Structure formats: C-alpha cells, structure tokens
Amino acid sequence: MHDIYNFVVGPLAWFGWGVFILGSIFKLVYAYNKFVTKDGTSAPYMSWKYGLRSIGAWLVPFNALGWRNNPLVTVVTFVFHICLILVPVFLSAHAVLWQQFFGVEFFWTLPDNVADYMTLAVIAACVFFAVRRLAYPRVRFVTEAKDWWVLLLVVSPFITGFLAYHQVFQYQIMIVLHVITGLAWLALIPFSRLAHMLFILFSRAYIGSEFGGVRKAKDW
Amino acid sequence: MKFDRKIDDAGLREGIAKLTPEKIQETFLQFIEGETGAKLKVYSETCVRCGMCSEACHYFMSHDGDPSYSPVGKVTQTMGVLLKKKGLVDPEFIYKCAQIAYTECNLCRRCIHYCPLGIDTGYIMSMVRRFCHKLGVTPLYIQDTAHSHSATFNQMWVKDDEWPDALLWQEEEARDEFPNLRVPLDVEGADYMYSVIAPEPKFRTQLIYQAAAILHESGVNWTMPSLPGWDNSDMAMFTGDFEMMGRLKRAHFECAQKLKVKKIVMGECGHAFRSVYDMGNRWCGWDNYPVEVVHSIEFFAYLLRSGKIKMATKFEGPVTIHDPCNVIRGRGLMDELRYVTSEIATEVIEMTPNREHNYCCCAGGGVINCGPPFKNVRIKGNKIKAEQLKRMKDQGVNTIISPCHNCHGGLEDIIHAYDLHMELKFLGDIIYAHMEKTKAVE
Numbered sequence: 001m002h003d004i005y006n007f008v009v010g011p012l013a014w015f016g017w018g019v020f021i022l023g024s025i026f027k028l029v030y031a032y033n034k035f036v037t038k039d040g041t042s043a044p045y046m047s048w049k050y051g052l053r054s055i056g057a058w059l060v061p062f063n064a065l066g067w068r069n070n071p072l073v074t075v076v077t078f079v080f081h082i083c084l085i086l087v088p089v090f091l092s093a094h095a096v097l098w099q100q101f102f103g104v105e106f107f108w109t110l111p112d113n114v115a116d117y118m119t120l121a122v123i124a125a126c127v128f129f130a131v132r133r134l135a136y137p138r139v140r141f142v143t144e145a146k147d148w149w150v151l152l153l154v155v156s157p158f159i160t161g162f163l164a165y166h167q168v169f170q171y172q173i174m175i176v177l178h179v180i181t182g183l184a185w186l187a188l189i190p191f192s193r194l195a196h197m198l199f200i201l202f203s204r205a206y207i208g209s210e211f212g213g214v215r216k217a218k219d220w
Numbered sequence: 221m222k223f224d225r226k227i228d229d230a231g232l233r234e235g236i237a238k239l240t241p242e243k244i245q246e247t248f249l250q251f252i253e254g255e256t257g258a259k260l261k262v263y264s265e266t267c268v269r270c271g272m273c274s275e276a277c278h279y280f281m282s283h284d285g286d287p288s289y290s291p292v293g294k295v296t297q298t299m300g301v302l303l304k305k306k307g308l309v310d311p312e313f314i315y316k317c318a319q320i321a322y323t324e325c326n327l328c329r330r331c332i333h334y335c336p337l338g339i340d341t342g343y344i345m346s347m348v349r350r351f352c353h354k355l356g357v358t359p360l361y362i363q364d365t366a367h368s369h370s371a372t373f374n375q376m377w378v379k380d381d382e383w384p385d386a387l388l389w390q391e392e393e394a395r396d397e398f399p400n401l402r403v404p405l406d407v408e409g410a411d412y413m414y415s416v417i418a419p420e421p422k423f424r425t426q427l428i429y430q431a432a433a434i435l436h437e438s439g440v441n442w443t444m445p446s447l448p449g450w451d452n453s454d455m456a457m458f459t460g461d462f463e464m465m466g467r468l469k470r471a472h473f474e475c476a477q478k479l480k481v482k483k484i485v486m487g488e489c490g491h492a493f494r495s496v497y498d499m500g501n502r503w504c505g506w507d508n509y510p511v512e513v514v515h516s517i518e519f520f521a522y523l524l525r526s527g528k529i530k531m532a533t534k535f536e537g538p539v540t541i542h543d544p545c546n547v548i549r550g551r552g553l554m555d556e557l558r559y560v561t562s563e564i565a566t567e568v569i570e571m572t573p574n575r576e577h578n579y580c581c582c583a584g585g586g587v588i589n590c591g592p593p594f595k596n597v598r599i600k601g602n603k604i605k606a607e608q609l610k611r612m613k614d615q616g617v618n619t620i621i622s623p624c625h626n627c628h629g630g631l632e633d634i635i636h637a638y639d640l641h642m643e644l645k646f647l648g649d650i651i652y653a654h655m656e657k658t659k660a661v662e
C-alpha cells in the first residue's frame with residue numbers, strides 16, 4: 001500500500017501536473033494563435049480596460065443580469081467556486097505537499113474544520129447541480145454525458161478527501177483514491193468542460209472589450 | 221429529437237433538395253477549417269450547459285420556458301450537433317438548422333447579459349447561418365432581398381433611375397411646404413451624406429420628405445448620392461453572404477468618399493447600423509469605418525443641442541421608448557435617445573427592462589425579412605414583448621418611440637396581433653411635425 005501511495009504522490013503526481021500544465025499551455029497557445037490568425041474581425045478589439053471591467057463586473061454576485069435572474073444558482077456557483085479553489089490550495093495537509101514537492105511555503109492554511117465544511121459545501125453544490133440538471137427542463141435539454149462526467153470528476157476528490165480525513169473506510173485506500181481523482185481532475189482541466197477554467201478570463205475579456213470598446217454598452 | 225415546428229418555405233425546401241450528407245460534410249469541414257477560428261471553438265468547448273442564458277431570450281420566455289428556444293438550446297440543436305458529427309448530417313437536419321438560425325434567433329445579443337462565460341450565442345447563430353448560406357439553404361423571402369443587393373446594390377430592386385426619381389418627387393412635394401427646399405444630389409464636399417434603406421424610396425417615401433424637411437430647416441450642408449451605394453441596408457449580412465455584405469459596405473463608403481463628405485448620417489434603422497458599424501466594416505478589414513457614420517439618434521441630438529432645430533411644440537402625452545438592440549446594445553446610444561425623446565415629447569415613461577437590457581422586437585436579425593411563412597414565429601415568439609407593451613398601455617401610454625425600421629415592422633405586428641392599439645413613431649415623425657418651421661410657407 002505504501003508503495004502505491006508513493007507512486008501516486010510521486011511519478012503519477014508529476015504526470016498529472018505535467019499534463020495539466022503542458023495541456024493548458026498547449027490549449028491556450030493554440031486558441032491564441034487561432035484567435036489572432038482566424039478571428040481577424042475580433043482580435044484587434046481586445047482591450048485591457050474593458051476586458052478587466054467586464055471580469056470585475058461579473059465577479060460581483062448579483063451584479064450582472066444573469067446572476068440577478070438566477071439567484072440560487074448564483075449563490076451556489078460563487079460558494080462552489082470559492083471553496084473549489086481555496087480548499088485544494090490552502091488545506092494544511094496540502095501545504096505539506098506544496099512544501100515537499102514545489103518548495104512553496106504557506107504563511108497561512110485553512111483551519112481543518114473550516115476546510116471540512118467547505119468540502120461539504122462543494123459536495124452539496126455538486127448535488128445541487130446534479131438535481132438541477134435533472135429537474136430543470138432548460139438544463140436537462142442541453143445536458144450531455146460530458147456534463148455528468150465532469151460533475152463526477154469534480155466531486156470525487158472532495159468525497160474521497162472527506163472520507164479519508166474522517167477515516168471512513170480504509171484510510172490508505174481512500175487517500176490513494178483521493179490523490180488519483182484529484183490528479184485526474186487536474187489533468188483533465190484542459191481537455192474537458194473544465195476548460196472553462198482556462199478560457200473564462202479570455203472569453204469574458206473578449207466580450208467585455210467588444211461591448212465596452214465597440215458597442216459602448218455594458219455586458220452585464 | 222423530433223422537430224415538430226417545421227414551417228414550409230420554398231427556399232429551404234429547394235435548398236436541401238440539392239444536398240447529400242457527403243456534400244454537407246465537405247462544406248462543413250471547409251467552413252470550420254477555413255473560416256471559423258478560436259471564438260467558435262472556445263465557445264463550444266467552454267459552455268458549461270448551465271442554462272442560465274435561457275431567460276434572456278424572448279423566444280424562450282414567450283414559449284413558456286420551452287428549452288428548445290433557449291439560446292443554449294438553439295446552439296445544441298444546431299452547431300452543437302454539427303460539430304459533434306463533423307458535419308455529417310442529413311439534409312433534413314440542415315432544414316432544421318436553417319429554420320432555427322434564421323427565424324428563431326434575432327441575433328439581438330440579449331443573452332450576453334446572462335452568460336457568465338461571455339458566450340455570444342448571436343455569433344454562433346450567425347455562423348450557423350453562414351454555413352447554411354454556403355449550402356444554399358436560405359429562406360426564400362430574405363434570399364430575394366439578398367439577390368436584390370447583388371443585382372442592384374439595394375435591397376428592394378429599386379432601379380437606377382427610380383432612385384433619383386423618388387428623391388426628386390419628394391423634393392417637389394416638399395417644396396409646397398418649404399419653397400426653397402432641395403434634395404441636393406451629389407454635392408461634393410458636403411458636410412453630411414444622408415443614406416437610407418431601400419424600403420424608404422419603395423414604400424415609405426414620406427420618411428425621405430421628413431428627413432429632407434429637417435435637414436433643410438436645420439441649414440446644414442448635406443447631400444444624397446444619386447448612384448448605387450445610397451442604400452445602407454444589408455440583408456446579405458443576415459443570410460450569411462458576407463462577401464456581398466463586404467461589397468455593399470464598400471460601395472456605401474466609396475460613395476461617401478467620392479463625394480468627399482465629412483460624415484454619413486443614416487436614417488432610423490438598426491440593422492443597417494449594425495452592418496455599417498459592426499459587421500460590414502470589419503469584414504472589409506477596416507478597424508473602424510473610413511468615413512464616420514452617425515445614426516439619426518445622434519444626429520438629431522446634435523441638431524437639438526446646437527439649436528439648429530428648435531421644437532415649436534412637444535408631442536403631447538406620455539410616450540415610451542423601445543430600445544432597438546442594434547443601436548443600443550450595438551452602439552450605446554441609449555442616453556442620446558433619451559435626450560432626444562425628452563426634448564420632443566412632454567412625458568416619457570420607461571419600459572422595463574429597458575436600455576441595453578431591452579427585449580428585442582423579434583423582427584431583427586432578418587427574421588421579419590423571412591416573410592409571411594414566418595410571421596407567426598415572430599408574433600408567438602414575442603408574447604413577452606406584448607406583455608411588456610401591455611403594462612405600458614395600462615399606465616396610459618399609447619405611443620411607442622423606436623428609431624428602427626425593423627422594430628416598427630415587428631412591433632406593429634405584435635400590437636395588432638395582441639390588440640394593443642398603440643401607435644409607433646420614429647423620432648423624425650415627431651420632430652418633423654413639431655419643430656419650428658422657419659423656412660416653411662405659412
């Protein structure tokens with residue numbers, strides 16, 4: 001078991017990170033090249049000012065019309081994404097790994113009990129998204145298998161992490177599963193619906209530039 | 221999934237009759253490789269299918285939340301499938317794509333305000349149209365106008381001699397009221413070139429009369445071109461015939477450049493402004509536009525602010541404003557529009573939602589130009605607008621101001637179908653009727 005653990009946090013982890021980083025770079029460079037060469041009627045209108053303005057406007061909950069019209073989704077989406085990013089990065093158990101593998105020292109980590117609640121929040125949010133996909137015709141209509149996979153992908157490291165932390169089932173197995181699912185999560189970011197994590201800044205910045213710079217209207 | 225709202229249209233029917241799955245795929249691969257770029261790819265990869273954009277769309281709202289009318293619903297039924305199947309689809313599927321893209325989306329871009337990822341569904345739909353155009357599957361009526369553009373450089377088959385004829389006719393009419401009025405043709409170096417859409421000389425000549433009266437009264441140095449290029453409208457843009465769109469815009473701007481005018485002033489039209497300011501100019505590779513174009517809203521605001529036109533009286537009674545998406549979401553003229561309206565009417569009561577959040581009239585994006593077969597699509601598809609107007613009516617508003625031809629066409633049908641008994645006005649209608657006419661005979 002120990003060997004397996006060493007393997008997953010060792011070579012497999014490097015592999016997962018490698019795929020994530022190289023894959024992301026590849027995706028972004030590829031999209032950038034395509035954008036400047038093929039989207040000639042759009043690319044020249046990119047603007048820092050309006051791009052950032054749009055990102056800012058959408059970062060405020062209930063500011064954009066879309067957020068205002070979907071209040072529950074808005075609350076869940078914000079809580080979900082905040083926890084989704086903070087927990088894996090600032091978990092004290094992860095801080096050890098950051099230090100061990102990347103030499104990054106954190107001044108602050110999430111208190112364990114807070115991280116625990118945040119993990120539950122992520123799981124609850126995923127349940128909410130799943131229910132919404134099934135119960136809401138407007139979402140069910142456009143849902144594909146991919147959307148279910150991605151939900152499963154996102155929630156699994158949190159479930160396994162939670163179970164491992166609370167020592168439910170066998171800790172050793174859980175922690176290995178946790179690392180594997182976490183790495184799969186990471187590695188698949190560039191190659192699944194999770195790609196929105198990479199592209200959102202750019203798609204928002206583009207439409208913000210277009211609306212601010214050309215159309216002189218808000219895009220929120 | 222079954223498409224149970226197929227409407228018979230000769231253009232679509234005959235169009236798909238010539239197709240085979242192989243032909244479709246070949247064209248699709250060419251189209252994706254050669255024409256589309258990162259935008260389409262990123263949009264289709266990143267859309268998380270959250271459905272948040274649904275409520276943005278008047279079609280969705282008007283069909284009681286039928287998900288097949290939501291922005292993302294329309295994308296998944298068309299471009300989504302095309303991308304997934306790499307274009308290997310049967311001709312009947314193209315019919316469905318064309319019907320959805322040409323008649324169930326106004327390219328109004330209201331959905332932009334709802335999508336956290338900034339996905340532009342209007343753009344995706346216009347790409348579906350572009351693909352259908354390349355396959356030769358376009359609705360009959362709008363294709364006729366696009367053909368007219370190709371043959372005559374105007375939308376309404378107005379012949380080269382009919383155009384100056386219409387202008388001179390209006391000049392003659394107007395001289396009964398303003399004895400010295402001219403419609404100055406081809407004046408080199410004029411400050412403003414006035415351009416219109418072809419339905420004006422064809423069916424709404426009084427609009428040319430009104431514009432001439434306002435321009436004459438204001439004393440500005442203006443002209444109208446006598447040769448092709450006078451029409452600023454563009455249905456080719458909406459069928460997906462971008463080559464023709466580019467040629468039209470080139471002709472329009474070249475017309476102004478030959479006359480060496482300082483600015484182009486265009487009549488109260490939304491889609492033409494989109495073509496001139498947003499789509500056609502960019503297709504031609506111009507960063508902005510080679511000759512500045514001023515929409516009537518801005519021009520009237522200038523005339524009123526500078527005192528070149530003074531209002532003798534104001535329009536009595538409350539009016540409301542329907543914001544045309546192409547000049548509001550397309551150019552941010554909402555404040556200017558409010559300024560002009562407040563100058564010419566005694567009371568303005570705002571609709572909600574308004575400004576850049578306004579619901580489209582459902583005529584735009586070329587939908588009204590798809591003609592009679594699709595009239596009900598527009599009317600049923602915009603119940604939400606009828607409800608919005610009804611709320612205004614209940615507040616005692618009987619007049620709607622909208623500076624856009626298409627909006628007038630679309631709203632007229634809605635007003636009629638839902639028995640709203642409201643009247644529509646262009647800004648020019650009111651300005652002409654209520655301005656001080658110092659140069660007119662008593």
Ligand code: SF4
Pocket residue numbers: 276277278279290291294324325326327328329330331332341342345580
């Ligand atoms: S009609 Fe307007 S709101 Fe509806 S999908 Fe098209 S662009 Fe979006």
Ligand code: SF4
Pocket residue numbers: 266267268269270271272273274291292334335336337338339
């Ligand atoms: S709101 Fe945006 S991400 Fe969500 S379904 Fe609509 S287009 Fe896709």
Ligand code: SF4
Pocket residue numbers: 326327328490491543544545546547579580581582583584585624625626627630
């Ligand atoms: S017709 Fe008017 S409301 Fe409709 S799309 Fe055009 S500008 Fe917008």
